[in-house]
Amino acid sequence: MALLHISEPGLAPAPHQRRLAVGIDLGTTHSLVACVQSGVARALEDADGRVLLPSVVHYQAEGPDHTGYEALACMAADPANTIASAKRLMGRALADLDRSAPWPYRLVDRSSQVAIDTVAGVLTPVEVGATLLAALKARAQAALDGDIEGAVITVPAYFDDAQRQATKDAARLAGLDVLRLINEPTAAAIAYGLDRGAEGLYAVYDLGGGTFDLSILQLMRGVFEVRATCGDAALGGDDFDARIADWVIEQCRLGDITLADRRRLLTAARCAKEALSEVDSVPVRVALATTEVALVLSRATFEALTGDLVQRTLAPVRKALRDVRLGVDAIQGVVLVGGATRMPQIRNAVAEFFGRAPLTDLDPDQVVALGAATQADLLVGNRASDGWLLLDVTPLSLGIETMGGLMERIIPRNATIPCARAQEFTTFKDGQTAMSLHVLQGERELVSDCRSLARFTLHGMPPMVAGAARIRVTFQIDADGLLSVAARELSSGVEAEIAVKPSYGLGDDEITRMLADSQQAAAEDMQQRMLREAEVDARRLLDATEAALAEDGEALLAPPERAHLRELMYRLAETLETCGPDDLAELKRATDALNRGSTEFAGRRMDASVRRAMTGQRVSALEGLF
Amino acid sequence: MTVTLTERAAQRVQNFLAKRGKGIGLKLAVKTSGCSGLAYALEFADQAADDDLHFDSHGVTLLVDPKSHAYLDGTVLDFVREGLNEGFKFDNPNAKGACGCGESFAV
Numbered sequence: 034m035a036l037l038h039i040s041e042p043g044l045a046p047a048p049h050q051r052r053l054a055v056g057i058d059l060g061t062t063h064s065l066v067a068c069v070q071s072g073v074a075r076a077l078e079d080a081d082g083r084v085l086l087p088s089v090v091h092y093q094a095e096g097p098d099h100t101g102y103e104a105l106a107c108m109a110a111d112p113a114n115t116i117a118s119a120k121r122l123m124g125r126a127l128a129d130l131d132r133s134a135p136w137p138y139r140l141v142d143r144s145s146q147v148a149i150d151t152v153a154g155v156l157t158p159v160e161v162g163a164t165l166l167a168a169l170k171a172r173a174q175a176a177l178d179g180d181i182e183g184a185v186i187t188v189p190a191y192f193d194d195a196q197r198q199a200t201k202d203a204a205r206l207a208g209l210d211v212l213r214l215i216n217e218p219t220a221a222a223i224a225y226g227l228d229r230g231a232e233g234l235y236a237v238y239d240l241g242g243g244t245f246d247l248s249i250l251q252l253m254r255g256v257f258e259v260r261a262t263c264g265d266a267a268l269g270g271d272d273f274d275a276r277i278a279d280w281v282i283e284q285c286r287l288g289d290i291t292l293a294d295r296r297r298l299l300t301a302a303r304c305a306k307e308a309l310s311e312v313d314s315v316p317v318r319v320a321l322a323t324t325e326v327a328l329v330l331s332r333a334t335f336e337a338l339t340g341d342l343v344q345r346t347l348a349p350v351r352k353a354l355r356d357v358r359l360g361v362d363a364i365q366g367v368v369l370v371g372g373a374t375r376m377p378q379i380r381n382a383v384a385e386f387f388g389r390a391p392l393t394d395l396d397p398d399q400v401v402a403l404g405a406a407t408q409a410d411l412l413v414g415n416r417a418s419d420g421w422l423l424l425d426v427t428p429l430s431l432g433i434e435t436m437g438g439l440m441e442r443i444i445p446r447n448a449t450i451p452c453a454r455a456q457e458f459t460t461f462k463d464g465q466t467a468m469s470l471h472v473l474q475g476e477r478e479l480v481s482d483c484r485s486l487a488r489f490t491l492h493g494m495p496p497m498v499a500g501a502a503r504i505r506v507t508f509q510i511d512a513d514g515l516l517s518v519a520a521r522e523l524s525s526g527v528e529a530e531i532a533v534k535p536s537y538g539l540g541d542d543e544i545t546r547m548l549a550d551s552q553q554a555a556a557e558d559m560q561q562r563m564l565r566e567a568e569v570d571a572r573r574l575l576d577a578t579e580a581a582l583a584e585d586g587e588a589l590l591a592p593p594e595r596a597h598l599r600e601l602m603y604r605l606a607e608t609l610e611t612c613g614p615d616d617l618a619e620l621k622r623a624t625d626a627l628n629r630g631s632t633e634f635a636g637r638r639m640d641a642s643v644r645r646a647m648t649g650q651r652v653s654a655l656e657g658l659f
Numbered sequence: 660m661t662v663t664l665t666e667r668a669a670q671r672v673q674n675f676l677a678k679r680g681k682g683i684g685l686k687l688a689v690k691t692s693g694c695s696g697l698a699y700a701l702e703f704a705d706q707a708a709d710d711d712l713h714f715d716s717h718g719v720t721l722l723v724d725p726k727s728h729a730y731l732d733g734t735v736l737d738f739v740r741e742g743l744n745e746g747f748k749f750d751n752p753n754a755k756g757a758c759g760c761g762e763s764f765a766v
Contacts, residue, residue, distance in 0.1 A: 036739065036741060036744050036745065036746025036747060036748055037701045037746050037747045037749070038746050038747065039672070039685065039701050039703055040700070040701065040703070041703060042686070042702050042703055042704065042705055043702070045688070045690075045700035045702050
């Protein structure tokens with residue numbers, strides 16, 4: 034509760050106005066929009082009281098486009114101009130698509146992106162997505178009576194950059210300001226408030242109409258990281274309907290039926306499936322073109338018909354767990370997403386597999402949109418007083434020092450946070466067993482011009498030749514702007530980490546000054562960087578040649594050859610000692626000379642080592658090798 | 660049918676009134692706006708409206724219009740220090756939820 038002060042009569046300040054921000058779940062089969070009202074996330078209904086908008090758009094040669102149920106109704110009559118599942122085409126090239134199952138539309142290639150040829154012209158999936166988003170935006174504006182300031186849109190965790198960018202483009206085309214794209218499983222976890230809960234691993238089981246996704250999330254310091262995703266792009270609630278329809282056909286010996294009849298059967302099957310989540314048996318009555326069927330379907334029969342489908346969803350679950358090398362007991366909670374998870378047999382199978390009851394309190398169709406709405410409310414600034422300091426972007430780049438006193442950026446400036454980035458580095462010297470990491474902030478190329486945040490050392494690496502070690506450095510900034518840096522040598526697993534507060538002590542003025550400096554000094558910085566990189570290259574070459582000479586110089590090189598190499602090394606070392614900022618070309622020339630001069634030596638060393646490896650081996654043993 | 664001040668709050672109000680040099684008491688009201696629908700207003704009172712309800716608490720006159728009183732009945736107004744901020748805080752038994760920013764509430 035905010036603290037109040039006494040005002041002069043009539044001058045009490047008006048409380049700030051609410052800023053409207055929505056969460057949108059742009060799904061393959063259904064989309065919906067939600068908003069936080071009076072502290073509670075709620076899905077918004079259309080004029081007819083329906084929450085779900087089928088993700089279908091019907092285009093006409095003239096006249097307005099139809100979306101949702103209206104478009105769905107046109108599906109049978111005009112399949113080529115009724116676009117469903119556009120999400121599957123989002124950000125893809127024609128060559129990326131799986132053409133084994135035919136698409137009912139005329140797909141064409143437009144500037145290396147897939148597009149759909151309709152009576153209303155050639156349309157990109159982005160434009161189809163935008164039409165759906167515009168419909169949801171209009172719904173939200175009507176329901177909330179105001180302009181939408183921003184939206185959080187969810188995307189599948191496996192979406193790549195192109196697909197995410199396409200989703201953002203669609204939102205921009207629909208006139209929506211995207212506050213952030215978040216992963217669907219993360220949104221579901223947020224809807225259940227898991228982001229405020231205990232740190233640990235959570236599984237999100239998402240069985241939609243036509244797709245199945247399983248994600249394993251790790252919550253650390255308020256940030257969800259997707260550890261693994263797995264799924265089946267052709268498994269969903271629709272397959273359960275099909276099993277019921279097939280059962281009816283078999284029971285009544287219907288044989289080959291028309292497409293229209295099959296559609297009627299599927300509709301009845303869907304109703305029966307939904308009813309069986311509540312009751313133990315349902316009558317299935319369908320009026321077909323020539324005959325009428327009437328059967329009773331019990332839940333036990335339904336479960337027997339679909340048992341293998343339920344089992345099929347568990348295979349990706351096992352695979353995801355294997356990917357993160359964890360057992361089911363490591364999972365602290367399971368969230369169910371997607372209308373198909375209402376089926377009791379799914380809930381039972383999930384509960385049995387994970388050994389714990391899944392979270393089911395929220396409507397599984399809405400949970401993703403509700404989480405997105407919660408996030409949108411937070412991002413737009415309607416909820417600020419409960420300890421969340423949400424820095425939206427990093428004000429300056431963050432990185433580490435590399436050889437030659439250079440700053441290597443790992444998280445660029447303006448990256449939205451929370452975020453995590455990793456990059457691999459290697460060792461510079463043979464037998465190096467420790468690595469000193471210097472964490473920096475700033476836009477300049479040289480370490481001396483950046484701000485030093487922290488230093489730490491990774492000890493205990495196994496000795497290897499220079500360049501063989503693989504050290505993964507991970508930068509992570511949580512929602513509180515806290516940076517943690519971890520370094521891990523991948524072959525031995527040794528690791529070290531440190532936590533820093535990067536924005537601490539930096540005022541706006543200082544950030545502005547640092548940015549201005551970097552722009553003024555850009556050209557000079559680049560020159561410096563190139564010189565330093567050339568110096569590092571030269572030193573590495575000198576070290577390597579020196580080591581090689583010590584090992585094989587006597588055996589493989591004649592004395593004049595040795596002398597020549599020594600001469601080249603001496604010249605390079607001298608240039609290195611004396612070179613100024615303008616001697617970059619000379620340094621490169623000297624490095625090149627030594628490089629060329631030692632090529633023959635390197636070739637002989639290679640031959641010698643191959644000979645050593647083969648000496649005393651039987652031909653038969655070598656055949657196995659090659 | 661009461662709205663009261665804590666002793667600490669009453670002392671503060673008297674200090675403020677004395678410093679201001681005029682005023683007959685404190686006016687409490689509820690306005691409809693803000694994220695959660697309703698927001699408090701706290702003003703010095705130079706005169707009472709005809710239908711204002713009068714409460715006397717630790718020697719301070721509190722004025723509440725009848726419409727606001729429906730939302731404020733039973734409220735205790737306290738003066739608190741929270742970190743670097745100090746100010747008046749409503750303890751309102753009618754409030755069921757507050758928006759995150761705390762400027763408004765719902766009943």
